[in-house]
Amino acid sequence: MSEPILSTHGLVGGYGDFQALYGIDLHLNAGEVISLIGANGAGKSTFLKSIFGMLPVARDMVRYRGTPIGGTPTHELVKRGIAMVPEGRRLFLGMTVEENMRVAIDNAAIPESRGQWNRERLFDLFPILRDKRRQPVEALSGGQQQMVAISRALLCQPQVLLCDEISLGLAPKVIREIYAVLPDISAAGTAIVLVEQDVTLAQEATSRLYCLLEGRVTLTGNSRDLSREAIAAAYFGGSHAVA
Amino acid sequence: MQWLDAVIQGVLLGGMYAQYALGMALMFGVMRIVNIAHGDVMILLSLIAVSLAGVLPGGNLMLVIAIVPIAVLIGWALQKFVLNRVVGVDPLPSLIATFGLSIALQNLMLEVWSADTRSLPNSGIASASFQIGPIYVGLLPVIVLCTAIALTAGLDAVLRFTRFGRGLRAASADTDAAAMTGVNPRRIYATATAIAVGILGLAGIFAALRATVSPADGPAQLIYAFEAVIIGGMGSIWGAFLGAMVLGVAQAVGLRIDPGLGILFGHLVFLAVLATRPVGIMARKR
Ligand SMILES: Nc1ncnc2c1ncn2[C@@H]1O[C@H](COP(=O)(O)OP(=O)(O)OP(=O)(O)O)[C@@H](O)[C@H]1O
Ligand SMILES: [Mg+2]
Numbered sequence: 343m344s345e346p347i348l349s350t351h352g353l354v355g356g357y358g359d360f361q362a363l364y365g366i367d368l369h370l371n372a373g374e375v376i377s378l379i380g381a382n383g384a385g386k387s388t389f390l391k392s393i394f395g396m397l398p399v400a401r402d403m404v405r406y407r408g409t410p411i412g413g414t415p416t417h418e419l420v421k422r423g424i425a426m427v428p429e430g431r432r433l434f435l436g437m438t439v440e441e442n443m444r445v446a447i448d449n450a451a452i453p454e455s456r457g458q459w460n461r462e463r464l465f466d467l468f469p470i471l472r473d474k475r476r477q478p479v480e481a482l483s484g485g486q487q488q489m490v491a492i493s494r495a496l497l498c499q500p501q502v503l504l505c506d507e508i509s510l511g512l513a514p515k516v517i518r519e520i521y522a523v524l525p526d527i528s529a530a531g532t533a534i535v536l537v538e539q540d541v542t543l544a545q546e547a548t549s550r551l552y553c554l555l556e557g558r559v560t561l562t563g564n565s566r567d568l569s570r571e572a573i574a575a576a577y578f579g580g581s582h583a584v585a
Numbered sequence: 586m587q588w589l590d591a592v593i594q595g596v597l598l599g600g601m602y603a604q605y606a607l608g609m610a611l612m613f614g615v616m617r618i619v620n621i622a623h624g625d626v627m628i629l630l631s632l633i634a635v636s637l638a639g640v641l642p643g644g645n646l647m648l649v650i651a652i653v654p655i656a657v658l659i660g661w662a663l664q665k666f667v668l669n670r671v672v673g674v675d676p677l678p679s680l681i682a683t684f685g686l687s688i689a690l691q692n693l694m695l696e697v698w699s700a701d702t703r704s705l706p707n708s709g710i711a712s713a714s715f716q717i718g719p720i721y722v723g724l725l726p727v728i729v730l731c732t733a734i735a736l737t738a739g740l741d742a743v744l745r746f747t748r749f750g751r752g753l754r755a756a757s758a759d760t761d762a763a764a765m766t767g768v769n770p771r772r773i774y775a776t777a778t779a780i781a782v783g784i785l786g787l788a789g790i791f792a793a794l795r796a797t798v799s800p801a802d803g804p805a806q807l808i809y810a811f812e813a814v815i816i817g818g819m820g821s822i823w824g825a826f827l828g829a830m831v832l833g834v835a836q837a838v839g840l841r842i843d844p845g846l847g848i849l850f851g852h853l854v855f856l857a858v859l860a861t862r863p864v865g866i867m868a869r870k871r
Contacts, residue, residue: 394765395764396761396764396765415764415769416761416764416765417764417767417768417769417770420764420765420766420767421767425765426765428761428762428765432759432761432762432765433759433762434754434755434758434759434762434763435758435759436754436758436820437751437754437755437758441751441754442755444751445751445752445755445763445766445767445768446766446767448748448751448752448767449752449766449767449768450767494766495765495766498766498767
């Protein structure tokens with residue numbers, strides 16, 4: 343296999359004096375979909391934020407397309423092809439659906455006309471957004487808001503998409519709807535890191551899986567090969583947890 | 586007729602307040618940065634204009650051409666070297682930093698220009714007036730009002746329809762999320778403050794043409810600008826304009842009731858609006 347598009351090397355990090363991550367080694371191949379699972383507080387969001395320039399890390403702890411990028415400002419990483427659907431969606435309130443999308447278009451390194459993603463394509467993927475395009479985002483349901491958050495990230499024309507718990511708080515039917523677009527996204531050549539608390543969902547949607555526990559990787563492997571027991575042990579800790 | 590005249594004079598005065606308030610609408614209303622030095626920066630620009638007028642040929646137009654770029658530069662530097670270090674969800678650091686800056690600026694101006702009141706030389710427009718029916722209106726206040734309307738319309742359109750405007754609204758709504766969407770929040774904030782202070786440059790020239798300025802005048806202008814933005818509603822540019830009109834009319838009407846009452850009447854109307862509609866007349870939901 344060729345060099346991974348994104349990798350971390352003994353990544354440590356946290357918030358000020360509080361250390362949340364203790365040496366994470368992870369890699370993501372181009373076009374691949376992997377998941378990162380773990381209980382509340384395991385460090386999943388912290389890990390994504392550390393990759394994405396939102397928390398301080400040493401330069402060579404993160405490599406993207408062969409270059410060390412640790413600590414690069416977030417907005418520059420977006421221009422280089424990394425995007426994120428953040429935990430809690432974080433839409434721009436007071437702005438319409440389309441305006442939220444246009445902020446991404448305005449700042450993408452690749453213009454909408456030449457990129458993999460454009461508004462039309464996203465409206466085909468999420469038809470409800472076409473009807474709601476002129477509505478302020480706070481008038482949308484949680485699932486619809488998540489669709490806007492995903493659309494906004496995709497309009498950055500990313501090669502790597504970091505998704506932080508996109509199923510959180512959504513009805514099962516809406517989760518299916520949203521997960522149904524992941525194959526389309528990876529088929530467009532975008533690799534995905536999916537942070538997910540629902541293990542079954544993570545296993546179904548991804549080829550490989552990393553399990554995080556208290557800031558350490560406790561299990562990794564092909565999603566479909568891992569047994570329930572092994573995952574449970576790695577997820578909750580205990581005697582079976584192996585690094 | 587006396588009251589109609591008061592309303593017209595109030596609207597014209599409101600035009601001046603609108604020019605003070607627009608920069609505040611951008612910084613406080615949209616970006617949620619509290620700039621206590623707002624009035625002092627304007628007075629500084631007025632005083633620079635007065636000093637430049639003595640040496641610069643070409644009259645008021647030349648003055649505008651010279652002062653606005655200086656103002657833009659001051660705004661950009663203010664954001665880059667002071668405010669960008671203290672921006673965040675908490676408005677307190679920007680308040681404290683600019684409070685210090687306000688005092689420093691007042692002392693600096695006192696040192697350089699002394700406590701005297703100054704104004705720009707009257708080139709004719711300051712005293713020109715025309716008559717509509719029985720009411721006299723000054724030419725300069727009309728120019729000030731028209732400039733305020735043009736600036737308000739322009740700024741509102743920039744915020745609504747341009748890449749910069751969307752980026753600024755995004756960064757103001759959620760700075761981190763804006764960065765995740767490719768916006769460089771610091772750069773966009775520096776540009777916004779440059780625009781806000783650039784407008785103050787124009788306001789400073791008009792203020793020194795209309796009346797006198799002295800180093801201690803800043804805080805009063807700050808209060809008018811704050812009141813206009815809050816009356817109008819946070820985040821709304823036309824709201825700030827409307828708020829300035831309300832303030833101007835209240836002061837002019839108050840002045841007719843009792844010459845000592847004008848400014849107080851403005852503050853009372855501000856408090857009344859705050860009590861009955863705390864989000865402001867044209868508040869935008871955010
Ligand atoms: N802003 C913060 N400041 C200080 N500590 C934080 C902050 N955010 C998270 N932490 C701590 O860092 C650790 C990892 O948190 P993180 O948010 O990465 O967990 P997570 O795996 O994403 O959990 P969840 O599934 O609940 O989102 C936790 O112990 C948490 O308390
Ligand atoms: Mg999390």
